[in-house]
Amino acid sequence: MFINFWYPIIRSEDLSTKSPEKVMVLGTNLVAFRSQAGQAHVLSDTCVHRGASLGGPWSAGEHTPRIVNDCIVCPYHGWEFDGEGHCQNIPSVGYGNKVNARAKVDSYPVQEKYGIIFAFLGDLPAEERPPLLDIEEYEQEGWRANQVLVLDVDYYYERSIENALDPAHNEFVHPSHGFTAINRDTYRVNDYKTEDNQQGWGMWFMHKFNAPPLNPKVWEEIRTESGALWAGGGTYGPNTVITHINIQPTAGFRQYFFEQPISENKTRIFFLNMRNIMLNTKHDGPIHARNKAIAKQDIDILEALHPTLTPISNTKEVLMPADKAVIAYRKWLNKFDEAGWRINLKEFRRIHGKDKAFAIPCPARKNSKNWVIEAIPLVKKRTRNKLSKAS
Ligand code: FES
Numbered sequence: 001m002f003i004n005f006w007y008p009i010i011r012s013e014d015l016s017t018k019s020p021e022k023v024m025v026l027g028t029n030l031v032a033f034r035s036q037a038g039q040a041h042v043l044s045d046t047c048v049h050r051g052a053s054l055g056g057p058w059s060a061g062e063h064t065p066r067i068v069n070d071c072i073v074c075p076y077h078g079w080e081f082d083g084e085g086h087c088q089n090i091p092s093v094g095y096g097n098k099v100n101a102r103a104k105v106d107s108y109p110v111q112e113k114y115g116i117i118f119a120f121l122g123d124l125p126a127e128e129r130p131p132l133l134d135i136e137e138y139e140q141e142g143w144r145a146n147q148v149l150v151l152d153v154d155y156y157y158e159r160s161i162e163n164a165l166d167p168a169h170n171e172f173v174h175p176s177h178g179f180t181a182i183n184r185d186t187y188r189v190n191d192y193k194t195e196d197n198q199q200g201w202g203m204w205f206m207h208k209f210n211a212p213p214l215n216p217k218v219w220e221e222i223r224t225e226s227g228a229l230w231a232g233g234g235t236y237g238p239n240t241v242i243t244h245i246n247i248q249p250t251a252g253f254r255q256y257f258f259e260q261p262i263s264e265n266k267t268r269i270f271f272l273n274m275r276n277i278m279l280n281t282k283h284d285g286p287i288h289a290r291n292k293a294i295a296k297q298d299i300d301i302l303e304a305l306h307p308t309l310t311p312i313s314n315t316k317e318v319l320m321p322a323d324k325a326v327i328a329y330r331k332w333l334n335k336f337d338e339a340g341w342r343i344n345l346k347e348f349r350r351i352h353g354k355d356k357a358f359a360i361p362c363p364a365r366k367n368s369k370n371w372v373i374e375a376i377p378l379v380k381k382r383t384r385n386k387l388s389k390a391s
């Protein structure tokens, strides 16, 4: 898990101005809330007074709002934190009185886009941050987006990303993909090349997938020409994967998995499906249902993978040319390692939540002091060893 990228926090439709929502990302608790004007904020969830959860259970009853004057109210002693994470009121010393300079929590930059609230979880200044992925076709004429689908899965996010980069699993995991009975005499995965994603921060590949003609009962408007289709995609940062399925040369689906790493074995996937075919809204439901059913087939396999995390060395697996895309993704993870952005999970696991809580450092830590909660431990420039030359 890495700091210094944009992470999905919650769907726009799931955050109201009435109550905050607590979420765990990168092993730490965060709280999201909206101002009266609708501006979303994301803060570290641990109150610096005596450790209550800002987004946690609330006993005061409905007559006492949880968000007052665009501040979130701590449910324990009522301290009020604004969207910048600064405490504005400490009731025990009297409302409106001076507040201790240490009474602040981390506040993360937020962007609301594609129906999702994203937070930049890290301390890089604005000009050094990897940008949020740009989806060029979003809200463009001729394209339609499904409602963002949320998938909760019990495995590590890197395993999920790698699965989306794997052209060798379809015939085995998805009965509706490719040839149902594999032709042992001719079957093989076609060769493909990997390159860098045009937006940077990741890799890209396209692969010619041998598939039977589409079933006209399911795909009423669509015909494939040759029984082959091009599919592939790439990664962006550690936690976003893009899949293009070109049913026809310029028509098909573009799918975006914005992944929220919760812990070492839990991930919440925000799945945005774009299409420039079957634009009629009557297809929304069936496409949604189909995406869910296919995701379930992957989930069943991925929940049983060992080890839970991706191995630190590629020599701990037997990788094939069809795994080139996975290797290319791991090379990008190496770059993030080299930048010093990887969370030291061993250290984190050993201490966090015992006699110490950690927070993801926010950009304000670069120019102000007096932070009560310690920044999450990072690995100092780790590099994977023995990367395969397959790509
Ligand atoms: S613990 Fe939050 S106000 Fe006391």
Ligand SMILES: [Fe+2]
Binding pocket: 163, 169, 170, 173, 174, 298
């Ligand atoms: Fe799959």
